[in-house]
Each structure stands twice: as C-alpha cells, then as structure tokens.
Amino acid sequence: MTDSLVSARGLTKHFDELVAVDGIDFDVAEGEAFGFLGPNGAGKSSTMKMIGAVSPLTAGTLEVLGMDPATDGTKIRARLGVVPQDDNLDQELSVYENLLIYGRYFGLSKKVIDERAAELLDFAQLEDRRDSPVEPLSGGMKRRLTIARGLINTPDLLLLDEPTTGLDPQARHLLWDRLYRLKQQGVTLIITTHYMDEAEQLCDRLVIMDKGKIAAEGAPRDLIERYSTREVLELRFPVGTQDVNAERLDGIAKKTEVLPDRVLLYTDDADDAHNRVLAAGFEPESTVSRRSTLEDVFLRLTGRTLVD
Numbered sequence: 001m002t003d004s005l006v007s008a009r010g011l012t013k014h015f016d017e018l019v020a021v022d023g024i025d026f027d028v029a030e031g032e033a034f035g036f037l038g039p040n041g042a043g044k045s046s047t048m049k050m051i052g053a054v055s056p057l058t059a060g061t062l063e064v065l066g067m068d069p070a071t072d073g074t075k076i077r078a079r080l081g082v083v084p085q086d087d088n089l090d091q092e093l094s095v096y097e098n099l100l101i102y103g104r105y106f107g108l109s110k111k112v113i114d115e116r117a118a119e120l121l122d123f124a125q126l127e128d129r130r131d132s133p134v135e136p137l138s139g140g141m142k143r144r145l146t147i148a149r150g151l152i153n154t155p156d157l158l159l160l161d162e163p164t165t166g167l168d169p170q171a172r173h174l175l176w177d178r179l180y181r182l183k184q185q186g187v188t189l190i191i192t193t194h195y196m197d198e199a200e201q202l203c204d205r206l207v208i209m210d211k212g213k214i215a216a217e218g219a220p221r222d223l224i225e226r227y228s229t230r231e232v233l234e235l236r237f238p239v240g241t242q243d244v245n246a247e248r249l250d251g252i253a254k255k256t257e258v259l260p261d262r263v264l265l266y267t268d269d270a271d272d273a274h275n276r277v278l279a280a281g282f283e284p285e286s287t288v289s290r291r292s293t294l295e296d297v298f299l300r301l302t303g304r305t306l307v308d
Helices: 044-053 068-076 096-106 110-123 139-150 167-183 196-202 219-227 242-248 270-278 292-303
Strands: 005-015 018-029 033-037 059-064 082-083 155-160 188-193 207-208 215-216 232-238 255-258 263-267 286-291
Touching: 005 044, 018 033, 018 044, 018 188, 018 207, 018 215, 033 044, 033 196, 044 059, 044 082, 044 155, 044 188, 059 068, 068 082, 096 110, 096 139, 139 155, 139 167, 139 215, 167 188, 167 196, 188 196, 196 219, 196 292, 207 219, 207 292, 215 219, 215 292, 219 292, 232 270, 242 255, 242 263, 263 270, 263 292, 270 286
Parallel strands: 033 188, 033 207, 082 155, 155 188
Antiparallel strands: 005 018, 005 059, 207 215, 232 263, 232 286, 255 263
C-alpha cells in the first residue's frame, strides 16, 4: 500500500518469555479507520504502544508516517494524537487548562491553543464546561475531553486504545458519533476494542487478534460474509442440557455452536431453522433470531468469545 501511514511486517513484541505480539503484518491507509479487535491479552495494546513509538519492537519492521520508531520516535510522537485506555487527565485543573498544558507540550502558542481549544470543546460538546474542574465530570465527558486533548496538535494519526471501556450505552453512542465525525473529516484512526458492535460501527477495516496473532483481516461486513452465515438462531435450554440438545439439533443448520448458556444455529434463514426446530419436537426456553456479527466470526476463528 503506497499510501500507508503505518506498515508492519513480522512485527513482534516479547516481554521476557511472554510473546505479546507474534509476527503480524498490517497496513493502515491514510484517511481510514483501522481496528484491532480482540480480547484482553490479545496483543492490541502492545501493538499500539509500538505504533506510538513508546515501546521498542523485538523483531520485524515497523514504519509510522514514513519513519522508523526506533530512530525517529520524537518526530513520530509530535504528529500523533493519543487517547489512552485509562483517562490520565489532570483532575485538579479545568477542562480548558488540560488542553492548554497539553498544547504547550507540543510547543504551541497560547493564541493557537485558544483557537483550537474553542473548536475542540465545541466538537466534544464541552463548551459549557470550559472552566469546570475535571474531577466531577462524568465518564463520557472525560473521554470526550481526552479525545479533544489528543487532537490539540492536529495530528496526522489518532490512536485510540479501548475508547469506550467503562462507559454506559448512551455515552458510548455519543462518543461513536464524535469519532464518526472525525472519520468524515479525513482523520486517520487506529482503534483497539473488544466490543464487536464498536468495531462494526467505526472501522473501515480491521484485524481480529488472538494470542498475539492475526486471525483474519478485512472490512467488518466482508469478514462476516466470509466466516459466518447471514443469520443466527439462539436457543436456550434448561441448564445442563445444552450439549445433549445440540447433538439432536445436528443437521438443522450449517453449523452449531454450544455455549454455556445457549446453543447457536448458524443459518441463512433463521425463521426456517426455527420452524424446523419446533417441527423436530424441541421446546427451547427462549429463542432469538439475529444477523451474524463479528463475535460470530471470532467464535468461528478462535472457538471462544471476545471477553476474557
């Protein structure tokens, strides 16, 4: 990819005997939202730290913004925006002061910071909180402020590590809207997440990581079409009877997956599968018909759910 902002080949990261990232290849194109999807411990954050030029790679090659993080770390960091997994805002300072101090780290003048702060507070819907201390803000407000802070230097690349972890559904959707607006403005985003719906909403393209390796790569909808069926029928049976019922259900769907609390039937027509289940004499406690998601893709590729 000639227009890649980030390019990795055989990227590897060891922590003593632990292999956190195991020889992965990927490219991130200018203007796209690229995701790393996987459970905790999959290697997502370790990869992000190498891209952010704050953690040296063990082996392989990595190019960020046309530079080598090993020798050009300072130059790379000057052109990055970073939204860490945990908010590290200055709690005792005001919303504006957090932007001011961060802007000064990049050598920006107060005049430039004031102009950008006004734009960013409007973008983050925090104009009325400009002079409020950070400590009493809600979790969603703090996340939006952290994103605004990461944009103060008008970065070429914005790194977001688990941007909505710990937020309630309303705050998550508001944050998705802010990130989608950045996408529309042409900002290149790299996002790590273990939320399947978040990856589907935000990412143009993603890799699914598991145990430090890349299990699959592509656009969310393409991955679903490639590795799953169009629909899924979820059946719940009395506790302890899942395996027995799953054996008897064999042949009704293209694939059957047994989870601790339910049986999943992968099919292109959930209504037809449901009718066949009832016709065969099964009496599930509940049934749910839905479209396939990235979690189904992950189950197909790794045999376990996204949440560790």
